[in-house]
Amino acid sequence: MELCTYRVNITGTVQGVGFRPFIYALSQRYLLTGTVSNNSKGVEILLNTNTLTLKQFLVAIEYEYPPLASIEKIEHVEMEYQAFDDFKIIATKKIAKVTVNIPPDVSICSDCEKELFDPSNRRYRYPFITCTNCGVRYSIIYDLPYDRINTSMKFFEMCNVCEEEYSNPIDRRYHAQPIGCWECGPKLKLMNNMGLLLEDRINEVDKTVALLKDGNIVAVKGIGGYHLMCDASNAKAIANLRERKQRPTKPFAVMVKDIDMARELATISVEEEEFLTSKERPIVIVKMSSRKLEGIAPNMSKIGLFLPYTPLHLLILDRLNRPLVATSANITDEPICTSLEDLEKLQGVYDYVLEHDRDIVNGCDDSVLMVVNKQQIMLRRARGYAPMSIKLPYTLKHNVLALGANQKSTIAIGYDDQVILSPHIGDLNSIGSVEYYEKNIEILKRVYHFKEEVIVHDMHPNYESTKVAKSLVLRQAQELNNPSVTELVEVQHHYAHILGVMVEKGLEGKVFGVAFDGTGYGDDGNLWGGEFMVCDYEGYERVAHLDYFKLLGGAKAIKEPRRVALSFLFDLYGDDVLTLENATTKAFSKAELKTYFIAWEKGLNAPKSSSVGRLFDAVASLLGICQMMSFEGESAMMLEELYDASVTGYYTFGYKGAVIDVLPLIKDLLAENDTKVAISKFFHTLVEMIAVVYKKYNTLPLVLSGGVFQNKVLLGLLFDRFPHAIVPNLFPPNDGGIALGQVASILKQKGIE
Ligand SMILES: [Zn+2]
Numbered sequence: 010m011e012l013c014t015y016r017v018n019i020t021g022t023v024q025g026v027g028f029r030p031f032i033y034a035l036s037q038r039y040l041l042t043g044t045v046s047n048n049s050k051g052v053e054i055l056l057n058t059n060t061l062t063l064k065q066f067l068v069a070i071e072y073e074y075p076p077l078a079s080i081e082k083i084e085h086v087e088m089e090y091q092a093f094d095d096f097k098i099i100a101t102k103k104i105a106k107v108t109v110n111i112p113p114d115v116s117i118c119s120d121c122e123k124e125l126f127d128p129s130n131r132r133y134r135y136p137f138i139t140c141t142n143c144g145v146r147y148s149i150i151y152d153l154p155y156d157r158i159n160t161s162m163k164f165f166e167m168c169n170v171c172e173e174e175y176s177n178p179i180d181r182r183y184h185a186q187p188i189g190c191w192e193c194g195p196k197l198k199l200m201n202n203m204g205l206l207l208e209d210r211i212n213e214v215d216k217t218v219a220l221l222k223d224g225n226i227v228a229v230k231g232i233g234g235y236h237l238m239c240d241a242s243n244a245k246a247i248a249n250l251r252e253r254k255q256r257p258t259k260p261f262a263v264m265v266k267d268i269d270m271a272r273e274l275a276t277i278s279v280e281e282e283e284f285l286t287s288k289e290r291p292i293v294i295v296k297m298s299s300r301k302l303e304g305i306a307p308n309m310s311k312i313g314l315f316l317p318y319t320p321l322h323l324l325i326l327d328r329l330n331r332p333l334v335a336t337s338a339n340i341t342d343e344p345i346c347t348s349l350e351d352l353e354k355l356q357g358v359y360d361y362v363l364e365h366d367r368d369i370v371n372g373c374d375d376s377v378l379m380v381v382n383k384q385q386i387m388l389r390r391a392r393g394y395a396p397m398s399i400k401l402p403y404t405l406k407h408n409v410l411a412l413g414a415n416q417k418s419t420i421a422i423g424y425d426d427q428v429i430l431s432p433h434i435g436d437l438n439s440i441g442s443v444e445y446y447e448k449n450i451e452i453l454k455r456v457y458h459f460k461e462e463v464i465v466h467d468m469h470p471n472y473e474s475t476k477v478a479k480s481l482v483l484r485q486a487q488e489l490n491n492p493s494v495t496e497l498v499e500v501q502h503h504y505a506h507i508l509g510v511m512v513e514k515g516l517e518g519k520v521f522g523v524a525f526d527g528t529g530y531g532d533d534g535n536l537w538g539g540e541f542m543v544c545d546y547e548g549y550e551r552v553a554h555l556d557y558f559k560l561l562g563g564a565k566a567i568k569e570p571r572r573v574a575l576s577f578l579f580d581l582y583g584d585d586v587l588t589l590e591n592a593t594t595k596a597f598s599k600a601e602l603k604t605y606f607i608a609w610e611k612g613l614n615a616p617k618s619s620s621v622g623r624l625f626d627a628v629a630s631l632l633g634i635c636q637m638m639s640f641e642g643e644s645a646m647m648l649e650e651l652y653d654a655s656v657t658g659y660y661t662f663g664y665k666g667a668v669i670d671v672l673p674l675i676k677d678l679l680a681e682n683d684t685k686v687a688i689s690k691f692f693h694t695l696v697e698m699i700a701v702v703y704k705k706y707n708t709l710p711l712v713l714s715g716g717v718f719q720n721k722v723l724l725g726l727l728f729d730r731f732p733h734a735i736v737p738n739l740f741p742p743n744d745g746g747i748a749l750g751q752v753a754s755i756l757k758q759k760g761i762e
């Protein structure tokens with residue numbers, strides 16, 4: 010057959026994942042000559058071959074590509090004939106416009122794990138063993154292209170042996186940027202909480218394990234930040250950690266040695282096992298099967314488990330051979346600690362630090378997910394999954410920076426027809442967290458060489474993200490002496506929730522969106538959160554919503570379910586509440602009740618809300634389950650625990666015009682004697698509510714989003730009733746998905762020029 014020259018272009022996640030050596034190896038198999046190189050769009054291959062071999066070659070690429078790669082498109086064209094003597098890998102040239110994706114950090118691969126425990130290997134028990142198919146990426150990158158010089162590995166000079174592996178196209182460490190060994194790579198340091206070195210070089214891991222066995226709390230530097238670790242079977246160590254961290258009840262994540270150890274603690278489904286052992290290694294919320302680990306998740310029947318994902322974790326768990334508490338090291342409301350300097354603020358919490366000398370450039374928390382109806386429901390999208398690129402259904406006219414919401418913040422940049430969504434950043438409740446958030450904006454812009462033309466932010470005037478949006482524009486205007494460089498666009502919170510899902514699922518027409526969450530600023534200035542909307546990319550119509558109730562004490566009501574419940578009681582019974590005896594009224598003094606009645610009557614510091622999240626709180630208070638929350642979502646989690654699947658029926662509610670009246674539900678709930686019956690019927694009522702409103706629109710796809718849909722019971726019931734309900738799978742239903750929806754909001758918006 011005639012020999013021709015072909016050019017093959019491959020796009021997707023194809024850089025920094027061992028793609029060129031993979032192509033090189035294929036070229037050897039098919040005896041081809043030519044070249045392979047990276048360019049701004051992906052990988053380019055030039056080949057001398059015939060049509061038949063080309064076909065086989067392309068099929069081989071599609072079936073055998075490296076584990077960390079993902080292919081978007083493979084295209085080929087015939088070119089003018091060009092002769093090649095052999096097959097070469099061409100080094101990366103400086104890239105002008107970056108359109109490639111940064112690969113996320115992934116867990117250690119099985120080849121490296123084998124070497125880690127092989128006494129004859131030169132990297133035996135080396136805590137930073139890695140190869141082209143595994144390990145750190147995003148967390149060590151300063152800039153693209155992804156070369157060692159652009160990462161925090163640039164401070165380590167390779168030894169000769171590593172250098173040889175790194176430069177050999179058929180070595181499995183060819184161009185593995187974080188390559189290193191005992192000789193030349195990062196090293197561990199074990200210190201006490203005063204920063205004094207305990208031991209060096211040889212036995213840090215063993216010593217750490219001994220300290221953990223003795224009940225100490227050890228801060229361990231990982232990939233995207235530090236963990237606070239202690240023996241999960243030591244009730245006293247856990248109590249200590251809770252007390253020092255002032256975290257009385259919020260569940261801790263637990264790292265287990267392997268899937269067998271996970272099974273000793275929990276019932277694990279096939280899908281859950283797949284996630285636990287995946288290369289992303291998220292924390293998976295599963296059902297506890299034994300009460301062995303007292304204190305990990307008080308009063309809860311679920312537990313967050315994950316498997317070791319770095320060689321260091323493997324070494325620790327291998328010797329410890331017990332479940333290990335591994336919670337992100339951070340001060341309440343602050344981002345995860347990524348440097349020793351940050352960590353020192355927690356000096357009073359940990360006893361020792363297992364430190365290493367490779368800098369964490371980009372902080373990244375552990376990801377958290379659960380499985381409902383065999384689907385992955387993200388609760389926190391970070392390590393292993395982020396940053397992530399998502400295709401848009403249309404092309405953007407402008408570069409967009411979207412700033413997300415105020416809780417569970419993420420940011421996104423959009424250009425051409427794609428969006429890059431940052432990892433979970435966190436709540437913007439402190440100066441430190443806002444600084445970290447601004448740093449993340451800088452990182453994303455720097456790494457992607459990105460310059461925004463439009464900034465999209467939430468409608469809430471007091472969100473920190475809104476303030477940052479405004480200050481960014483102001484700063485640019487001052488720098489450039491031109492007030493019209495960047496356009497500011499605000500988007501309604503719940504509309505953004507639904508838009509995000511539309512992008513992920515590629516939905517283009519109208520959808521029926523249900524957005525249930527804590528609170529989000531509405532068009533009328535009230536705090537929405539029980540919203541039914543008919544949406545498309547051009548806009549939305551709010552077709553129904555929960556009737557407004559007052560949040561007594563404003564922001565305080567968000568942490569105190571009793572305040573929301575009291576407000577409903579005032580709505581129902583007016584000042585008769587002052588003589589009423591129930592769980593909610595008992596949570597206040599008589600004087601407090603009087604004060605709040607006046608506030609309710611006059612609407613003093615009592616913003617109006619339609620939030621389903623708050624309705625959950627009210628129910629928890631009225632039933633005497635939770636009056637004050639020590640962490641977000643606590644009341645809803647407690648209601649989930651008491652749900653009884655054998656209960657049938659639901660409570661009544663009003664639905665007139667576009668307004669849903671929940672007061673009849675509250676009344677019925679108060680009359681119920683059995684708490685479990687009341688809770689179960691409450692869940693059914695929410696399902697019924699959606700069913701009733703959806704009836705009129707049921708030719709449209711049903712889209713569910715908002716933090717309330719992180720509730721496994723509610724979501725499960727909804728899937729039973731509406732098997733085709735659409736929920737986000739790639740990002741969380743909570744505010745972590747807002748930034749994506751914000752980018753989508755300007756796809757079809759007119760007037761942005
Ligand atoms: Zn590996």
Ligand SMILES: [Zn+2]
Pocket residue numbers: 167168169170171172189190191192193194
């Ligand atoms: Zn070396």
